[in-house]
C-alpha cells in the first residue's frame with residue numbers, strides 16, 4: 145500500500161505528506177495512509193487552479209417574493225402535527241470571526257439571556273412542541289473537528305430536556321487545506337489538516353451519513369435548514385412551512401428587505417433566468433441602488449440562510465457539484481523539521497461550497513417576506529455588528545413583546 149500511495153503522491157507533487165513516515169508507529173502509519181487514500185488529488189489540483197479565477201458573467205434579473213398570509217399558519221401546523229417536519233441545524237462551521245474555542249453552538253450568550261446557542265435553538269424546538277404537541281426531529285450537522293465536543297456538550301446538558309431520541313448528529317464532509325504553493329497542509333507528522341467543506345455540503349453529507357434515508361423512513365417531507373448562529377431562527381414559525389406546502393415549492397427561503405443598499409448580505413435574483421443569490425462582493429453600486437417604480441430596491445431580498453427543502457429537493461442536489469470557493473485562513477502546520485508552527489497571518493486555503501449555489505437547480509424557489517426583528521439576529525463577530533451584544537438585544541426585544 146505504501147508504494148502505491150507514494151507513486152500517487154509523486155504524480156501530484158505531494159510526496160511531503162510521507163516525509164516523516166519512517167518515524168511513525170503502526171497506528172499513525174495506517175491513519176496517514178487511510179487519510180491519503182480518501183483524497184481526490186485531481187480535484188485538489190483543480191481547486192488550487194480555481195483560487196483566483198473570476199466569476200463568469202451572468203445575466204442578472206429581478207426575482208419576486210410573497211407576502212406572508214394567515215392561511216399559511218394552519219397548513220404549517222397541520223404538517224407539523226402529521227410528523228412531516230424536521231429541523232436541521234448546521235453547526236459544522238469554525239466560527240473564526242467570533243473567536244470562541246469549541247463548537248459555535250457551545251458559545252454562552254450572556255447579556256441577560258445566559259444560555260448557549262444550542263440551548264437557544266432547542267427552545268425553538270420546544271416551542272414547536274407547545275404549539276403542535278409533537279416533538280419534531282432535530283438533526284445537527286457537525287464537522288469531524290467539533291463532533292465529539294458537540295455531543296459531549298449535549299450529554300453534559302442532558303439534551304436541554306428535549307427527548308434524546310429525537311436528536312441526531314451527523315458530520316459533514318471535508319477537504320484537505322492547501323498552502324499558497326498548492327501543497328496539502330499537515331498539522332502533525334501523521335495528520336493532514338482537513339477543513340469542513342461549507343454549508344453547501346449539507347445534502348451530500350445527509351446522504352453519505354444515512355440520515356436522508358432515516359428521514360424518509362420516518363415520513364419526513366420538509367426539512368428546515370438554518371445556521372446555529374441566528375438566535376431568532378424561525379424554525380418554529382408554521383407560516384414558513386405552510387407557505388412552501390401551500391404553493392408546492394420544492395425549496396423556500398425566508399427573506400427580509402435589505403436594511404440599506406450597501407448592506408453586506410447576499411440577495412436573491414435570477415442568474416441567466418434561474419433562481420440564485422448574488423453575494424454582496426459581486427454587487428455593483430448601480431445594482432445595490434437600483435429601485436423599482438414603487439421605490440423598493442430591485443435587488444433587496446436578503447438571503448439569511450433560512451431555508452426549507454422538501455426531501456425530493458434534497459435528493460435532487462445530493463450529487464450536484466456546487467462550486468467551491470477558497471477562504472484564506474490562519475492554520476497551524478508542521479514545517480520541514482516536523483515542528484508545529486502557529487502562524488500570525490493567513491497561510492492556507494480552505495474550500496467551501498454554499499447552500500445557495502444549489503438554488504439554480506430548481507425552476508422555482510418560494511421567497512417569503514419576513515420581518516428582520518422577528519427572524520434574524522446573527523452572531524458572527526466578537527464585537528460590533530452581528531455580535532453577541534447586538535443579537536441579544538434583538539432576542540430580548542423579540543421575547544419581551
Ligand code: UTP
Nearest residue numbers: 234235236237238239240241340342343371372
Ligand atoms: P458562516 O459562513 O458564518 O461560517 O456559517 P462560520 O464557520 O460559522 O464562521 P466564520 O466564517 O469562521 O467566522 C454560517 C452557518 O453555516 C454553518 C455554521 O456553523 C453556521 O451555522 N457552517 C458553515 C457549517 O455547518 N459548515 C461549514 O462548513 C460552514
